Amino acid sequence: MAQVVLENIYKSFSGRGGEPAPTTIAAEPLIAPIGKSDGAVKDSARRSHATSVLRAINLTIADGEFMVLVGPSGCGKSTLLRLIAGLEELTGGNVYVGDRLVNDLPPKERDIAMVFQNYALYPHMTVYENLAFGLRRTKVGSRESGVGSRESGVSGQPSAVSGQRSKPAQDASLASSAPLAYSSHPSLPIWAENLLIETTRKLPKGLRFRSARERSIDQQVRSVAQILQIEPLLHRLPKQLSGGQKQRVALGRAMARKPQVFLMDEPLSNLDAKLRAETRSQIVKLQRQLGTTTIYVTHDQTEAMTMGDRIAVMNAGQIQQIASPLELYNHPANRFVAEFIGSPPMNFLSVQFKAPLLLTHAQFRLTLPEVWAAVLKSYDGQMLTLGIRPEHLNVSAAAPKNLPVQVELVEALGSETYLAVSLIGASDDASLLQARIEPDRPVRLSEQLWLSMSPDKIHLFDHDGRAIVPTNLT
Secondary structure: OOOEEEEEEEEEEOOHHHOOOOOOEOOOOOOOOOOOOOOOOOHHHHOOOEEEEEEEEEEEEOOOOEEEEEOOOOOOHHHHHHHHHOOOOOOEEEEEEOOEEOOOOOHHHOOEEEEOOOOOOOOOOOHHHHHHHOHHHOOOOOHHHOOEEEOOOOOOOOOOOOOOOOOOOOOOOOOOOOOOOOOOOOOOOHHHHHHHHHHHOOOOHHHOEEEHHHHHHHHHHHHHHHHHOOHHHOOOOHHHOOHHHHHHHHHHHHHHOOOOEEEEEOOOOOOOHHHHHHHHHHHHHHHHHHOOEEEEEEOOHHHHHHHOOEEEEEEOOEEEEEEOHHHHHHOOOEHHHHHHOOOOOOEEEEEEEEOOOEEEOOOOEEEOOHHHHHHHHHHOOOEEEEEEOHHHEEEEOOOOOOEEEEEEEEEEOOOOEEEEEEEOOOOOOOOOEEEEEOOOOOOOOOOEEEEEEOHHHOEEEOOOOEEEOOHHHO
16 A cells, blocks of 8 residues: 655657657646655656647545546546556656655556456456466565475475566466465476466366465455455356456456555446446445555546545646545536536536626526625626536526526436526527426426526636635635
């Protein structure tokens, strides 16, 4: 388990063959990392013809935290995850895992496990073999307990050899976990041990070669399988599994290594809605149980809101806001966050502010609560954007402060009803508004209604899209 620190991260891609990328910008000056003596910015960051993917990313993920990176497609969240994993090269900045600067470390030395969108399971290997694959390339089950013997019950003394770096192992393993005794073979290299396991695995049980290291791997695999409830699937091939089962195997392969950090890149996007809801609750439960620092990438704001301890909302290669789910929902930092977080999205209307507390629109006039007076003093006479969420609009009586609307679409879901409405008398370019009302309120298409806004739930944004925060929240 470890803290992850991203310090002033930049990433740019040049065009093919050294040609300028189709959309190019001048690379921004890179700020030297604060408080770190050895953080170097690569000279390649100063290329004048490059597509800037990430700019000035600063983020600290606490030890054991579940951090979600959310944003629209193309915002750079998957690229950021790949930079942490070491699958992409940094243009500028530093990545720390625990107390280690990992900028120049290859992926295998970062002690990070990644779960991909497409599962990335080996099709010719059983579930057991997929789970054990990564463990056979690590120091799991080092030689303190002896190296190997046939399954003949011969006991031996612990080996003095430990911590040897393994050569690539063979792609198969033995699923048996019967208690074994071992004789010491300190001179037997791990590649030879793996070769013996592979060549004898189809022999009768008494002739198969097993080792202390393999036994440790077996125990770890079965422990993970038990947690994920995939023990009955260990003998199956990936093609014999459902989408949810494949996803659990992919999670298990990452868990089995017991890394310091989990990275998950949209792991639920290939599942149907019901299975996605079930699996995301399993992931959260497992993360709480293991306590492993987790960075989870998704474009689905519902996943982000239900899974993350904190959420980093990204857009166009920059972080817009980092906060808890409810903080993002109730107090978005700008219009982009307000529109992205929440389903259905927030409604927006252009209004003019007149001091001290009056908002005017062609279809309504609204007096704000007193808490807005001080912060809006400098906006007198300016056009602002009013934001109101669908759940904060209510069917009400006719009044100057309420919105006269006509129903364009009704979506009755049983537990709630969504309305798409248009402002009566508004210009043709006015977009539809959405309202969420109680399910037992009958509504007909083309019906004219009056909608009231909850005054304490109103959001205001300036002409640059920045949120204006009332004095009681500053």
